[in-house]
Amino acid sequence: MSLAHIVGIFEHPTRLAREQSVAQLHGEVAIGALADAGLSKSDIDGYLCAGDAPGIGPLSIVEYLGLNVRFADSTDIGGSSPIAHVAHAAQAIAAGRCNVALITTAGRPRAAAERPGALTEITDYPESAFELPYRPALAASYAMCAKRHMHEFGTTSEQLAWIKVAISHHAQHNPHALLRNVVTVDDVLGSPMIADPLHRLDCCVMTDGGGAVIVAREEIARSLDRPRVRLRGAGEWIKYQRGADFDITTTAGKRSGAQAFAEAGVEPDDIKYLSTYDSFTITVLLALEDLGFCAKGEGGRFVEEGQLISGIGRVPVNTDGGGLCNNHPAHRGGMTKILETVRQLRGEAHPAVQVKNCNLAIAHGTGGMLDRRHGCATAILERL
Template sequence: MRPVYVAGVGSTTFGKHLDRNLRSLGGEAVAKALVDAGIDRREIEAGYCGNALGAMLQEETGVGQHVLWEVGMGGLPIVNVENACASGSTALHLGWQGVASGQYDAVVVFGVDKAVMPKGTPLKVGAAEMEVRLGDLFPGYFAMVAQKHMEAYGTTLEQQAKVSVKNHDNGCLNPYAEFKKPLTVEEVLASPMIADPITLFSCCPNSDGAAAAILCSEAVVRRLGKPRVRVAGSVLATGLYDNQRDFSHWEIEEKAVAKAYEQAGVGPGDLSLVEVHDAFSICEIVHYEGLGLCARGEGGRLIDEGATAIGGRIPVNASGGLLAKGHPIGASGLGQIAELTWQLRGEATGRQVEGARVALAQMMGGSKEADARACNIHILIAE
C-alpha cells in the first residue's frame, strides 16, 4: 500500500440551511476542497459520497452523482455510502483504499446531510430487533451508557457537563460551528431533561452541512506543492455484538484504534489532538478511555484536570465537536478531517493547537446490543 495524502479540504458551516438542498451543500464543500488543493476537477478519478439520511428524509438517492454534477463533474466512478453517523468517514476509508492500492491518483471524498427536521420528529436507533421492540431512541441508548459508566466508575454529572462546557467554548472559536454561545456547568445541568441523566445541553444538534477532502498520491501532492498531511492509518470496524450487557465501553472502538495505532506506527502518547463522536457528553468521556488517552474509568478525571482543553495535554474536539459544531450525520466524519487538516497545517485560527503533528479522528455509527454498528479511526500526520 502506498502513502495517501490529504491535498485539500472544504466545508460548509454546520447548522440550519432550510433554503438549501443536498446538492447545494455538497457542491459547496467539494468546490472548496478542489480550490484548497489547487487541483483541476478533471484530474479527479473517482468520488465517494457519505450520506445517511437522504433516502429517508429527502427521498433522494444517488446523492453523490447529484452533488458532483453540481460542480460539473461527471463520467467518473461514484460510490454512495450509507453507514449511519460513520457514512462520511467510511467514504473516506474507501477513497483511501482506492489511492493506497494504486487504482487512483486523486479522488474526492465528501459527506452531506440535511438532518434538521420538524420539532418532535424522532430518529430511532435502527431496525435491530431488540431495540425496536423496546422503542429505543438515541438519547435513551446513550442515557444507559451514562448510567452504566456512573455506576461502574463513579463518573459524575458535573464531569459530563464539563465536556459540554469545553466544547461550546471551542465552538465559539470556530466559524463553521452551529453554536457559538458559551455555557456553564450549572446551565447544562439545569437544561431540560431528555433521558435521565442526559439533559438538553448534553446533546448534540441534528444539523445540515457538508464537508469534503481531496485524497491523492505522493506524486500528486508533491506536484501540487501542498503541505504534506498523510493519512497514516485508516480503519473501518464492525462490532462483534457479544457485549450485550456492559454499556460502559465500546469494544468496537478499542479494537479499531489498536489496529489504527499499529498501522500508523504511533500510540496514544504521540497524539497532538483528537476529534471524537461526542453525540452526547458522556460519549467523549468513554472515548477518552477507548482510545487509550487514559485508563478505563479515568475519563472523568481527564476532563476535571483540563487535559482535553485547547492548551491541555491532549486537546479533544478543538472544533467544538458534535456538541457545538453540529452533527450533519453523514458529513460529520469529514468535518473532523477538515478540522484536523487545518490544525496540522497551522491554519485553525483562534483555536490552533500549537505544534500539532499527529491527529486522530474517531467516528461511530448506529448501535446494536451494547456496541456500535460501525467505527472508523483515521490518523493524520503532518510531514
C-alpha cells in the first residue's frame, strides 16, 4: 500500500485556448495545483509528463517552469499516462527519489484545428507499413470493438447511448463543461453516424486546456491544510495485437485493474465512485466489465436506465461530465479522471452529483487504439 498522497489538483477552466501556448497551459495548471495544495514552486522536486508536453519532455517543461527537480518521468501510454504517473510518483517517493512530485497535462488541439486520430497516420511508426494502407481511423477502431461486442453479447446501440445520457446528467451541473445539455437515448441515436455503430454523441469532445496533480510524501500531506487522499493501489498494462489471440472486447484494464485491486486489498463492490476514460461510449462499457463491476458481456444491461447516474445508479461514473461532455484536453483524458476522483473523495464535487460517504474511488484510463495497441492505468484512491 502506498504512503503517497495527492495533495493538490487543478483543472484549467478553458476549453478553447486561442491566446495561450501549450507551455503556458502547462504552467497555468501547475500554478493552480500549487495554490490548491498550499505549496510553493520550491517544494517540487519531482516532475512527470507525457507526449503532450512541448519540447524534450521534462527537460523543456522543467526549465520553462523553473523547477529544481531530482526525479523526472516522461512515460507515455497515451491518454492513460497521468494515471500511471501518479503511481510512478508514489514509487519514486517510496524510493526516496523525491518528496513532492508535479504531474501536468495540457494542449490546444481545438484552437490549432488538429484532426483527431492524426497520430495513427504517422509514417515512421514500426506498424505503419502494415496498417496505413488500410487507413486505420481512430473512431473506426473503437467502432470495431463496439460492433464485435454487439455480435458476441447482444449489446445494443440503445445501451451504449445510456452511457452518454448518464454522463450528460452530470455535465449540466459543471459550468465549465463544453456540452451541458442533458440528452436522451433518442438524441444519441438520432445524431449523425460517425463509424457504425458509433454516433456523434457516442464520441468525446475535443478541447484545449489541461490539468495538474501534486503527489507528496505522507509526512508532507499531514502538514497541509487539505483533505488527505491516499493512493491505495495501482496497476498498468499494455495490450497489443498478436494474431488470432487478440480479443478486441477485452482491454488492458483487465490486467491493470486486477493489479490495482490486489495491491489495494479491496473489491469492486467496495468502490463508491468511478472516473473512467470515455473517449467513446464503448470505452466506458468495456472498462466496467474489465474492472469487474459486471461480468464480460453484461455491460450493456449494466448501464441501462441510468445505472451510472449519481444518486440513482449503482456505480456513479464521471460526475464532472467526463470526456463525452466536459473536457478531453490534448486528446488525453486521463488527467481529468484523477481530478474528479479527488474532488469526490474530498467532498468537493458539485452538490448535485457528490456521492455520499465517498471514501474509496477509482481513476481509470485507456490510451491508444482499442483494436490494436493501447495502454491502461488504474489507480484506487482512498480518503483518510
